[in-house]
Amino acid sequence: MSDFAPALLDPTLAIPPGLSDARGGPADRRFAVYRNNVVVSLTDAMATGFPVILKLVGDEFFRAMAGVFVRAHPPDSPVLARYGAAFPGFLETFEPVAQLPYLADVARLELAMRAAYHAADAAPVAPDALAHPRLMEARLRLAPATRVVASPYPIHAIWRANTEADAPPAQGGAETVLVTRPDWDPWPRPIAPAAARLILALLADLPFAAALEAAGDDIDLAATLTLLLDTKSIIAIEVPE
Amino acid sequence: MFDTSPPSLPAAPGVGYKPQHYSDILADPGAVGWLEVHAENYMGDGGRPLAQLRALADRFAISVHGVGLSIGGEDPLDRAHLDRLKRLVDWLTPASFSEHLAWSSHGGTFFNDLLPLPYTEATLARVADHIAEVQDALGRRMLLENPATYLDFDETTLAETDFLAELVHRTGCGLLLDVNNVFVACTNRGERPEAYIDAFPVEAVGEIHLGGHDAQVDDRGAPLLIDSHGAEVVDPVWQLYAHTLARTGPMPTLIEWDNDVPAWPVLAAEAARANAMLAEARP
Structure with a gap:
């Protein structure tokens, strides 16, 4: 296996010694089946995991690019x-896509959507739970699916334009996206930077008052909390003893 | 040490579960009496995959089929992965757990394929240790599947059927007899698949797999079959299945179709064909 394994991913390596067709003949095309299985199956996994990147660059280019990626960054886990996870960083340095600088952040959004899809289930609090007398010192626990992805590019508009039939063409500048999972399907939505600061502070376990301070004065607090409640993202309000 | 009675999958057709068939299966399962899922697809923390699996488990016996333990590998088993598997099996309490006589990880890299190993006294001892470790960790007997192979190792000294029989003897594990894999591997080695079935330790079989394959040719123009799970079961494999049932009697029989997955009626028709053959095999 010490010969077999590296030759699976590196087509420049020779076929490992000691292999045959069981009748004393060569095993070259037979070994090539395993080589092909490995790269094609991992490329398929990438296509499943990054459907918007695939749509943006096209199937043929995506498969060629993913082939480079899976050889350089094969999985370290069977899950x-x-x-x-290394794909956004790869996209930032992969020369052939240097003219598409938004790809890396779109890939980060797709990773966040996938993580949200598989995140643990959690029951939301009742809408009136925020009317808590000690809310300011409480910690608001957010659902495990909750993610924030910020980008200098309009990544939500790009995502919509490539996943929804009637979406407008993507334009505009920086977008910060909140990913939630109200039921089973992850739901991305652009939010204001101040709202993102609040949510990130809550995710970092700050008490509500400190999270508000981190958010800054320009936050639309009512809209942000309504969004979190509507998306079933607040799962507990914990008050210190 | 473990419950060594046959697994509680019914001696009926099952199918490899695909999420796009979820509603169809619940509405019209046809002859399908049980479902098989790949363990690694249900190792998230929650969400729709686990919720659907739970709902299906209320209606059907479930077989959990691992593709990532690398039982045939040189490396120690991945304990983190074994822990994930234990969590899934403890949560679901499936009717059966099975894995492959193959390796898929080496040196910390996962290759996402079922890769071959030479059959020697040394690999026999190592695979037996790995099976014992899995059975200890899960607290249950597992089934081990014969592989579809495309090449041979010069260092092999044991026939695959003897290798499997000895693993059963040493570990008490059961076997998953993949009839398509037998057809593919024997054709690729220039051997008769019926002879393999006749040499197989059928008393340990707890499940049968059927699936489709692709056909290529090797460097010398000899047939080179690929276990693709992307097409219907071909007639020679159905015939080999009949030959197998004559030895095993009725067995839980899975239709595997993982790529280019067809509409539900196509898969259900394959299950119905297996069901008719199972009926003929009943005494």
Whole structure:
């Protein structure tokens, strides 16, 4: 296996010695089946995990690019639902896509959507739970699916334009996206930077008052909390003893 | 040490579960009496995959089929992965757990394929240790599947059927007899698949797999079949299945169709064909 394994991913390596067709003949095309299985199956996993990147660059280019990626960054775990965390960093340095600088952040959004899809279930608090007398010192626990992805590019508009039939063409500048999972389907939605600061502070376990301070004065607090409640993202309000 | 009675999958057709068939299966399962899922697709923390699996488990016996333990590998088993598997099996309490006589990880890299190993006294000892470790961790007997192979190792000294029989003897594990894999591997080695079935330790079989394959040719123009799970079961494999049932009697029989997955009626028709053959095999 010490010969077999590296030759699976590196087509420049020779076929490992000691292999045959069981009748004393060569095993070259036979070994090539395994080589092909490995790269094609991992490329398929990438296509499943990054459908918007695939749509943006096209199937042929995506498969060629993913082939480079999977050889350079093969999975370290059999749980392929988590595979591809290194893809945004790869896209930032992969020369052939240097003219598409938004790809890396779109890939980060797709990773966040996938993580939200597989995140633990959690029951939301009742809408009136925020009317808590000690809310300011409480910690608001957010659902495990909750993610924030910020980008200098309009990544939500790009995502919509490539997943929804009637979406407008993507334009505009920086977008910060909140990913939630109200039921089973992850739901991305652009939010204001101040709202993102609040949510990130809550995710970092700050008490509500400190999270508000981190958010800054320009936050639309009512809209932000309504969004979190509507998306079933607040799962507990914990008050210190 | 473990419950060694046959697994409680019914001696009926099952199918490899695909999420796009969820509603169809619940509405019209036809002859399908049980479902098989790949363990690694249900190792998230929650969400729709686990919720659907739970709902299906209320209606059907479930077989959990692992594709990532690398039982045939040189490396120690991945304990983190074994822990994930234990969590899934403890949560679901499936009717059966099975894995492959193959490796898929080496040196910390997962290759996402079922890769071959030479059959020697050394690999026999290592695979037996790995099976014992899995059965200890899960607290249950597992089934081990014969592989579809495309090449041979010069260092092999044991026939695959003897290798499997000895693993059963040493570990008490059961076997999953993949009839399509037998057809593919024997054709690729220039051997008769019926002879393999006749040499197989059928008393340990707890499940049968059927699936489709692709056909290529090797460097010398000899047939090279690929276990693709992307097409219907071909007639020679159905005939080999009949030959197998004559030895095993009725067995839980899975239709595997993982790529280019067809509409539900196509898969259900394959299950119905297996069901008719199972009926003929009943005494």
